[in-house]
Amino acid sequence: MDTKRIVFGGSGGQGVITAAIILAEAAAIHEGLNAVQTQSYGPEARGGATRSDVVISEEPIRYPKVIHPHFLVCLTQEAYNKFSNLIRPGGLLLADTHTVKQVRKVDARQVALGMYDAVMEQIGKPVVFNLCVLGAFIGLTRVVQAESIVKVLETRMPADFLEINKKALQLGLQLAAASPK
Amino acid sequence: MDTKRIVFGGSGGQGVITAAIILAEAAAIHEGLNAVQTQSYGPEARGGATRSDVVISEEPIRYPKVIHPHFLVCLTQEAYNKFSNLIRPGGLLLADTHTVKQVRKVDARQVALGMYDAVMEQIGKPVVFNLCVLGAFIGLTRVVQAESIVKVLETRMPADFLEINKKALQLGLQLAAASPK
Numbered sequence: 001m002d003t004k005r006i007v008f009g010g011s012g013g014q015g016v017i018t019a020a021i022i023l024a025e026a027a028a029i030h031e032g033l034n035a036v037q038t039q040s041y042g043p044e045a046r047g048g049a050t051r052s053d054v055v056i057s058e059e060p061i062r063y064p065k066v067i068h069p070h071f072l073v074c075l076t077q078e079a080y081n082k083f084s085n086l087i088r089p090g091g092l093l094l095a096d097t098h099t100v101k102q103v104r105k106v107d108a109r110q111v112a113l114g115m116y117d118a119v120m121e122q123i124g125k126p127v128v129f130n131l132c133v134l135g136a137f138i139g140l141t142r143v144v145q146a147e148s149i150v151k152v153l154e155t156r157m158p159a160d161f162l163e164i165n166k167k168a169l170q171l172g173l174q175l176a177a178a179s180p181k
Numbered sequence: 182m183d184t185k186r187i188v189f190g191g192s193g194g195q196g197v198i199t200a201a202i203i204l205a206e207a208a209a210i211h212e213g214l215n216a217v218q219t220q221s222y223g224p225e226a227r228g229g230a231t232r233s234d235v236v237i238s239e240e241p242i243r244y245p246k247v248i249h250p251h252f253l254v255c256l257t258q259e260a261y262n263k264f265s266n267l268i269r270p271g272g273l274l275l276a277d278t279h280t281v282k283q284v285r286k287v288d289a290r291q292v293a294l295g296m297y298d299a300v301m302e303q304i305g306k307p308v309v310f311n312l313c314v315l316g317a318f319i320g321l322t323r324v325v326q327a328e329s330i331v332k333v334l335e336t337r338m339p340a341d342f343l344e345i346n347k348k349a350l351q352l353g354l355q356l357a358a359a360s361p362k
Contacts, residue, residue, distance in 0.1 A: 013336070021198060024220070024222055029222065029227055032227075037222075038218070038219045038245055041206060041209030041216040
């Protein structure tokens with residue numbers, strides 16, 4: 001696998017950082033890859049914006065931050081407006097249709113999925129939105145296997161919470177599978 | 182404030198990453214500083230070791246990883262053995278007496294506190310060990326105010342869990358205040 005540079009952008013409370021950490025742990029602990037996960041907090045943190053960077057590679061990772069992501073996830077309009085021009089040509093941009101209303105043309109595959117709406121309709125707990133996003137993300141990008149994500153979840157949470165997180169992950173995978181190719 | 186480079190070392194499940202994120206958010210959101218928080222997962226992640234780096238500065242932060250920390254927290258013997266020789270001369274090394282049994286001479290102030298034992302005796306919930314560590318850490322280093330940590334906690338958890346986390350934070354502050362100068 002070539003090195004993959006990924007940015008998750010959203011706002012506090014959406015579980016963006018947790019999703020990034022779970023992805024990095026899945027890659028490193030269960031797939032034998034190297035992973036680095038970073039968040040930077042500058043003045044923008046006061047506005048509630050959250051960005052987390054993940055680099056996954058078979059090689060040792062020298063520079064942990066992401067300038068131009070191969071894969072970009074935008075969970076707020078603010079994140080979309082700020083980061084969408086950073087994507088690498090030919091990359092993939094995943095946005096949520098409920099939280100990102102206005103998209104522009106980018107030199108990348110752009111997939112807008114109703115992840116938030118599906119979570120609210122089918123699970124009813126916004127707290128697992130981040131796992132649905134992670135499911136859609138790995139369904140589209142194949143960066144790690146779903147089983148590796150589940151293994152990380154199993155070590156991190158009690159049984160009842162695990163169940164709805166796994167359900168949200170599956171929901172995301174289904175949305176990705178049904179998206180236009 | 183000069184730039185502070187901090188390493189938290191421990192094992193999965195001790196809440197090391199959460200503590201680092203809370204510290205970075207407290208500095209950035211409530212004290213107007215810049216902060217970067219990173220974790221790297223390499224082959225050592227398979228062994229359960231966890232390391233999280235935090236850089237806090239008044240200036241923009243160019244390099245997010247820590248080579249030689251001013252402040253080092255070691256919550257397992259493995260973390261101690263691996264990281265204690267990295268500390269900057271004149272820095273501060275905080276270790277837990279329950280989880281780190283063997284210490285060596287380092288060119289830094291070394292403080293071993295019974296944080297785990299105090300949490301188990303006075304609160305009885307190992308899940309808040311990380312907040313006790315964070316309390317002791319800020320008590321010793323004054324990197325951020327306790328109030329800033331509390332503000333972050335208030336946005337992150339439900340009321341009942343908040344209470345025992347605040348109690349653990351206070352316990353850590355008390356242990357730091359009572360430690361030999």
